Amino acid sequence: MGQVLACIQDKLHGKEWRHQQLRKITDRVFDRVKTDAGREHLTFxxxxxxxxxxxxxxxxxxxxxxxxxxxxxxxxxxxxxCDFNLDGVLDREEFYQFIKKLTADTLDIVSRNLIIALVLAPTVAILTKRATEGVPGVGKVVQKLPNSVYASLIALSVLLLENVAEAST
Structure with a gap:
């Protein structure tokens, strides 16, 4: 849960922060692979x-x-x-641009999932809590639960169902 809250807080920092984080990741990975190879560029x-x-x-x-x-x-x-100088390998800057393009759609998917998990699911849970009042047996239990606990349970259920749906495809 701490990672989720940190991720939301970090998203508020804007594009510059994301570019800095992406630069840190690409530099670390480039150095790791480059060290193994011993060169200042990466082959395919x-x-x-x-x-x-x-x-x-x-x-x-x-x-x-x-x-x-x-x-x-x-x-x-x-x-x-992304091979701007057409030498058949990527240097550090070309690698950064490559990863930036490659992960653009991935970051959109992650952002969408975070919005669903952290905003939409708890909101729907709170709105539907009142609808459970008439359900025998379940209604009284749900009404006794604090809103935060109920919203968390519904959000976890949505994530579980999403994971099951993805596993079945």
Whole structure:
């Protein structure tokens, strides 16, 4: 829950903060892969390993469903687009632009899931709490629960159902 609140607070910092965070991630991953290779650029194979590292970090540190990395064909195509000096490899700045383009849709998915989980689900829960009054057995229990507990239970249920739905597809 702390990661979720930190993520919401950080989103309020704006685009500049997100670019700084993305720069930190790309620099760390670039240095990690570059150190293994011993060069100041990444070949396609090293680039794909770097993409796997980035998506591993995204899945570890951002709440929500697991996000699969793109296939090698997409990475190859995007590498050609982001190779500004056309030397067949990506330097640090080209790698940053590559990851920025690659993760743009991923960040949209994560943002949408956070809005659903943290805003929409609790709001619907509070609005529907009153509707449970007439349900035998359940109504009295629901009415005794504090709004915050009830909203949390409904939000967790929505996330669970979302994960089950994604697993079945």
């Amino acid at each position: 194979e090293e680039l794909y390993i770097a993409v796997l590292f980035v998506y591993n970090d995204v899945n570890k540190h951002i709440p929500g469903p697991h996000i699969d990395p793109p296939p090698k064909e997409k990475v190859k195509t995007m590498m050609e687009v």
